[in-house]
Amino acid sequence: MPPVSAPIQSQPDQRVDIVVDGVAVTAERGMTIAAAIEAGGRHDFSRGLKEEPRGIFCGMGVCQDCLVTVDGRLSQRACMTAVRPGMTIERPGSRPVIVDDAISDLAAVPETIETIQTDLLVIGAGPAGLSAAEAAALAGARVTVVDERSAAGGQYFKQPLTALAAQRLGADEQARSGAELVDRVRRAGVTIVAGTTVWGAESRADGTIVVSCYGPAGASYYMPKMIVIATGAHERPPAVAGWTRPGVMTAGAAQTLLRSYGTVAGKRIVIAGNGPLNIQVAIETIKAGGHVVALVEKAQAPWKQPAAALQLLAADKMLAVNGMRQVIALRAAGVPIHWESAITSIDGQAGVETVAIKGPSGALTLQADTVLIGGDFVPSNELSRLLGCGHDIVDGKLSAICKADGETTLPHVHVVGEAASFGGAHIAMAAGRLAGLAVARKLGLSVPRDDKTERRLERHRAFQKALWAVFAARPSANAIAGQDDNAIICRCEGVTAKTLKALATDSADDIATLKRLSRAGMGRCQGRYCGDAVAAIAGARRAKSETRGFLAPQMPLRPVPLAALAVEKPEWGGHKRALLPERPPLENSEPLPLKRVSTLVIGAGIAGLSTALFLARAGEDVAVLERSFPNSLASGGNAGSLHAQLLSFDHGARAEGGGGAAAQTLPLQRDSITLWGELQRELGRDFEMKVTGGLMVAESDAHMRFLQEKVSVEQQAGIDCRLIGRDELRQMEPALSTQFVGAAFCSQEGKINPLVATQGILDAAKAAGARIFGQCEVMAITAVAEGFEVVTSRGTVHARRVVNAAGAFSSRIGGLLGLDVPVFGAPLQMVVTEAAAPTISCLVAHADRHLTLKQAANGNFIIGGGWTAGLDPVHQHPRPLLSSIEGNLWVAQHVVPALRKLHVIRSWAAMNINIDGAPILGEDPRQSGFFNAVTSNGYTLGPLVGQLTAQLVLGRETGRALNPFSISRFEKGRA
Structure with a gap:
């Protein structure tokens, strides 16, 4: 064991008294909370999603593992927050009660930014x-x-x-x-x-x-x-069993604790991974009095690769010699170096107790309380x-x-x-x-021109190339880690390798679908630590494509207080129509194993998949083509609201066509919600569906008059909707702002998780015999004697009938046959907060502002309501707009003030559909055998649209008057 130097005492005027979980702690001025707690010998001071102990991991504010409550302010990064005299720090709950007065707003709501x-x-x-x-x-x-x-x-x-x-x-x-x-x-x-x-x-x-x-x-x-x-860069160690335990951190985090705050991270320390930084951290730790149990390095010892070592020496003799001196110093200090080795697991009761490693000599177990994993930048x-x-x-x-x-x-x-x-x-x-x-x-x-700097850059690049030739990780060492199915891959959401592998086998063959079904990559760190492993499990590295193999970055890139971004914006009067992406998001050159089919459905969103499900159940030969992956566009990107009543902008002066078309759709919405429930029970799948009731709140007498008119229309359509007053509203949803004078309450509204619900319909359609093909762009459609010849990016298919369920792309599909299908893309965005204890139960909307607000089963608030998004010109997908984020969040906190206590952790956008407020259903009178199944409010209506379309395709009676939804209604306007 190397000698331990005497601790250096801080001066009294440098001391700061704080309280950690009710215990008085003396820290040194300038320390972060994490450094102060670590200096006291404690690793576990935070909690994960399942209330398991966590602590500092990355040390640079990326992983979000070290969150604490500071003076009543939730989710403060302990590694980035400096101590202050009198500061009170508490271990957080994974779902805090935000209506508690002891919890403070994170920021004031600004008038402008x-x-x-x-x-x-x-x-x-x-x-x-x-x-x-x-x-x-x-x-x-x-x-x-x-x-x-x-x-x-x-x-x-x-x-x-x-x-x-x-x-x-x-x-x-x-x-x-x-x-x-x-x-x-x-x-x-x-x-x-x-x-x-x-x-x-x-x-x-x-x-x-x-x-x-x-x-x-x-x-x-x-x-x-x-x-x-x-x-810069961040370390992304491979996931091994136990790597989320308190006491496991990156080498960079430990170096920050030591060099910036004078804190040694642990008593018995194993340093593992790949690269020269680990050697430097080991040397610095020993000099500061720490005990390094062992250094575990994936690379081969330099003296076993003389050619690479000589190249390094030639590139920069001084740096190369200095590096060798550090290795010699470690050996002199009695630190064993395990070359060509890697960690296989980290075990212990409350934290780290043992570290299992494997290398050329076999398996070995080390006793330690701290593990530093470095490299893999x-x-x-x-x-x-x-x-x-x-x-x-x-x-x-x-x-x-x-x-x-x-x-x-x-x-x-x-x-x-x-x-x-x-x-x-x-x-x-x-x-x-x-x-x-x-x-x-x-x-x-x-x-x-600076030629000297250019030459210096090339010289340093040559040295780095030689350096990493020496530290090239051995394939055998790389293969050791990450094989345990019980290893947690996604640190934020607690998703294991076993879960991801099962989903990849059964349901998901791409990274985006695997993310949606597992929630891996949806947490606070946005997949920075799990993205590579999720992609590998999904097989996404086969294609050399950014969109194929990597999770897309989303704003905010770091969690940010909701209140700080909430700025009141003017309400807009209608959907902003946007150009559709010109190219398919993904490419697949594999020939389509389909030459002929009775009914071909174009579009694998909820409408297309539901159509395929009901057709296949009726014995029809049906196939579905999707330009991207099934359930990856609008159906996989919506907020999951189940609307039985009209939204505020679907009634009155601001509504398309005065709202008449939307009002005619109300019975379909009601019955489709019922059908959603039936399918959930019938399929034995949990869609996280709840019919909670929906509130549309009013803050003035004028709003109440508007709601009275709207409720009258809804009641005539058979919707269970009524006005309620201030007291009943307060009793139903006490977390809502006290300024509201009443609301419209619809008992039939609710919420659903579209990420799993659409997959349930997809699986059911496959089980019934439908064939579903992704990454298949429809290029041309020609009407022929026996039906249609459909040319795709993966081959030609002949079909007796075609169902246009392409959502926002339906106008493009119709155009291939020379048909005008008046459907427009309208990109909309959603925002998600961190989780909290149950706060609201209903689906909440506003009588005069764009808002849909609900709390998901996992505690996250999902905020939407029709705020316009943009279109990414590079990646060809919708993207949130800063102005819309501001306006949407302002309305949300205006309605539920407790949201000011939370951070926004994610936003996203999807291409919605703008028609005239009503769906387009049925066979196109201009082209026999061509059916449209297109609707706005598409997720609510999806199952019923599919059921009705299947009945129409098969020539069966629907029992409904569907003329108002025929495409013929637009002929008068064209004339």
Whole structure:
């Protein structure tokens, strides 16, 4: 055992008294909450989704594992929050009670969000970002740098933030160089905005970029002329059994605790993974008095690969020799190094007790209380992807397509440092400087060419290539981890490998479907740690495609207080129609194993799949074609509301055609909800469906008069709907704002989980004999004597009949036959909060504002209501708009004030359908054998539309007057 140095005592004036779970704790000024708790020898201070103990893991605010309640404010990152005198810290519950007065609002609701103009916005104050900022500022540009951390320097140039850390680091060259760089940047006139999270961005049609931030002063928008993304990388260790236990953290997290706060992470420490950082962390830990039990390295020992070692020596003799000295120092300190080895499991009762490893010599169990897993770095490229920069898959990882100076496929966006590709601080600084100079030139400033930096960049890249040739993980070591079916893959949602493999075998053959069915990747970290494993289980790496093999980034990129983004916006008067994507989202060249079918359904959303289900049950030979994956577009992307009453914008002056068409649809909505319930019982599947009743709230007498008129229409259509007053409303939903004077209550409304419900219908249709094919774009349709010849991207199919259930793409399908099908795409967006205890039970809407609000079974609030989304020009899918997020969240917190206590964790958008308020059903009179099954409010109506369409296709009596829904109703308007 190596000698332990005497602890360094902090001075009294540096001490801060805090309370952790009711116990008084003395911390050192400058520490984060996590560092203070870890310094006391405690790993477990947070909770996971299932109330299991958690603690610090990534140490850089990415994983969201170390959340605590601070002075009544929920979900504060312990690794990013500095201690303050008198601070009260509590272990959170996974579903807190937000109507409790002890829980505080996270932010004040702003009247507006400030927009800040600058020449250059640099995101990330590490080596790359600081170097870019300095170069551009010295050339005369106005430069702003934003960074999440309280101090600039990034992961490499971590600065000591406590007296203890400063003493332990002493004359550390790495910290000193970082401090000098930060000082030069400030003297160059750069504005550094610390403690600020970049949570989103928007590329607009005119080429401008808006970057969304949240910091101590609240939310803000930056509108730079140029942007440099220097967001670094994060460690993504392979999932092994036990890796979520308190006491398991990344090597980078442990290094931050030590270098920034003077905290040694544990007493008996195993360091494992891949790369030279682990060796450095081991050396620093020993110097600080920590005990390293063993170093477990996937790579082969350098002396077993002399050719690679010699290349490294030739690339940079000094660095190579220094690295070898560190290895020798570890051996001298008595630290065993297990080469070509990896962790297989981590076990213990409350935390870490034993670590199982496997290598060339077999299996071995180590006694430890802390495990540091380092290496497996991946670029933090969510922002560049969100902006639409091109990316390629390099060595299995997604990397931005960049020039030497970081210029991406968008000329006004540069990506540098680890955010582009992992290569170390020296590459990051050289690339950052070149980016800063390039930006200055684009801004019209006079900047000479810097050949010296270009040569330095190439030299450092050569060294890194040689270094990672030495540290190349052995295939045998890589194959060890991640084989245990009980290993948790998704840390946020607690999804195991066994669950994912079962779903991949039975229902999901793509990453997006696997995500929807399992919820893996839907948590706070947005799949940063599970995405690669989920893709591998789904087999998604077979295709070299960003959309095929990687989970899409969603705003907010980090959880952000709902209240801080809530800004009142004008209500709009109708759906914003949008151009549809020109190309299919995915490609599949495999020939379609289908040549002839009796009925061909185009579109595998809920309407198409329901049609196929009822046709197959009737013995019809039916197949379904889908341009993407089944249940991946509108049906898999809606909010899951089951509407039996009219929404506020479906009645009155703002409604399409005065609301008449929507009113005629009311009996279909009512009966389709009933059919949903029947299918759930019949199929024995849990669709998470609840008929809870729906409220449409009013805050004025004018609203009540509007609701009275609407209720009258609904009652005439057979809907169970009535007006209620203030007292009854308060009794039904006490969490609603007290300002509401009444509401319309519809007992037949409810909610459903579309992620699982559509899959249930899909599975049932397959079981009944329907054949369903994804990634198959319909290119042409020709009417022939025996029916239709349908040309697809995967071959030609002959069908007697065709059902157009293509949703927003129905107009395009009709156009292939020369038929005008008046259906328009209307991209809409939804927002999800973190989970809370049951707060509202009904589906909630507003009499005069766009809102649908409900609480899912897992405690998340789902916020929608028809707010317009945009269309991503690069990835060809709908994307949320910042303005709509603001407006939607304002209405939500206006209706349920307790939402101000929660964070938004995700938003998404899907292509909705705009017709005239009513579906288009039945055979097209202009083309025999061609049927339309298209509807807005599509998820509610999906099963009934499918049942009715199947009856019409088979020539059977529906028992309903369907003339109001025939496409013929549009002939008069055309004339």
